[in-house]
Amino acid sequence: MADRAAVPTKDYGRQNALLWSELQAAVADAMQHDKPVLGRAVGEFEDELAGFFGKRHAIGVGSGTDALLLALRAHGIGEGSDVLTCSHTFAGVLSAILLAGARPVLVPPEPVFGQLDAGLLEDRVTERTRAIVAVHFYGHPVDTDAVAAFARQRGLVLIEDCAQAHGATWRGRPVGSHGDIATLSFHPSKNLGAFGDGGAVLTDSAAVADQLRVWRNLGKTGKYDFGALAANTKLDTLQAAILRVKLRHLQRFVTRRSELAKRYLRGLDGVGDLRLPAVHPLATHAWHLFVVRTPRRDELKAFLAARGVRSGLHYPVAAHAQPGIGPLLDGARCPQAEAWAASVLTLPLSHEHRDDEIDRVIEAVRAFYSERP
Numbered sequence: 001m002a003d004r005a006a007v008p009t010k011d012y013g014r015q016n017a018l019l020w021s022e023l024q025a026a027v028a029d030a031m032q033h034d035k036p037v038l039g040r041a042v043g044e045f046e047d048e049l050a051g052f053f054g055k056r057h058a059i060g061v062g063s064g065t066d067a068l069l070l071a072l073r074a075h076g077i078g079e080g081s082d083v084l085t086c087s088h089t090f091a092g093v094l095s096a097i098l099l100a101g102a103r104p105v106l107v108p109p110e111p112v113f114g115q116l117d118a119g120l121l122e123d124r125v126t127e128r129t130r131a132i133v134a135v136h137f138y139g140h141p142v143d144t145d146a147v148a149a150f151a152r153q154r155g156l157v158l159i160e161d162c163a164q165a166h167g168a169t170w171r172g173r174p175v176g177s178h179g180d181i182a183t184l185s186f187h188p189s190k191n192l193g194a195f196g197d198g199g200a201v202l203t204d205s206a207a208v209a210d211q212l213r214v215w216r217n218l219g220k221t222g223k224y225d226f227g228a229l230a231a232n233t234k235l236d237t238l239q240a241a242i243l244r245v246k247l248r249h250l251q252r253f254v255t256r257r258s259e260l261a262k263r264y265l266r267g268l269d270g271v272g273d274l275r276l277p278a279v280h281p282l283a284t285h286a287w288h289l290f291v292v293r294t295p296r297r298d299e300l301k302a303f304l305a306a307r308g309v310r311s312g313l314h315y316p317v318a319a320h321a322q323p324g325i326g327p328l329l330d331g332a333r334c335p336q337a338e339a340w341a342a343s344v345l346t347l348p349l350s351h352e353h354r355d356d357e358i359d360r361v362i363e364a365v366r367a368f369y370s371e372r373p
């Protein structure tokens, strides 16, 4: 009765089964031969990760949010600084900017890819603007040429948030390699996910890397020396051991995601009022999320659920409208981001999905539009 089982949005058990013997061996090796905290696996993973992204240094930390917070601090961005970022985003991006003591300045998304609209940066820049946090949202790169050129011309720090974009490229080079500093999340849901929380910062600067290694570890500069004031946010040895295995397969998994995305794009082309994701000609998409848009989103979501097709929302409430964040933004609004929030629907797409599951989703979506035109 396998064909009656629901199509999940993700299946971590199945995903781990794809690499089971390698994961088991890596975890066993770490537990038998490595240190639990800042073990050998952490350093090895950091080197391999830096290599994959084309940056000199990677520093493993406790989460993607902490990575962003530390990246801002490493460039002196805090109290008194404005940070430009897209309003159509993951709420945690705004949290990190606020936690750093800076003020997020919201830039609306452009209408095609839903990314930071580089054409509007000029408009939003203030005397206090110090940085741009460019989120490669859903796994699709921002217009990196335009954003990097603007940052250079204005002397702004360009921080690339690659939490959703492991494996995406711009002009054939990995996202994360274009700006001054980049951040990653290894939340289990991401393309490169740990079995728990984790994150990393990527930089070419040895000085910044040294600073971050102190800041992730209580500010410790020696066994008994607390040379800086800092919290404790290290990437665990066990997570690093797991991530080393998964990084070796990342490219293959992103290729698989892209095959499934093409299957959707063929199967759903021209169906109803559905707007499908587009890919910029200079970009490759990491296909972290396959996000479609329709004004009948809630109706479609319920229809799919009744047919055993799970779907997601990324995200149903605009970040600036969140109760814990909005009040800290001086009443900032963004109708474009609110329109995206009201119409997005994430269809199941992960490297562990089978072709027949994607076909079932396509059939169910087509049935919705033929049964309820």
Ligand SMILES: *Cc1c(COP(=O)(O)O)cnc(C)c1O
Binding pocket: 062, 063, 064, 065, 066, 090, 092, 093, 135, 161, 163, 164, 185, 186, 187, 197, 198, 199
């Ligand atoms: C997931 C995510 C983060 C935060 O990552 P955590 O590891 O969950 O703290 C930051 N930015 C974006 C765009 C994300 O998707």
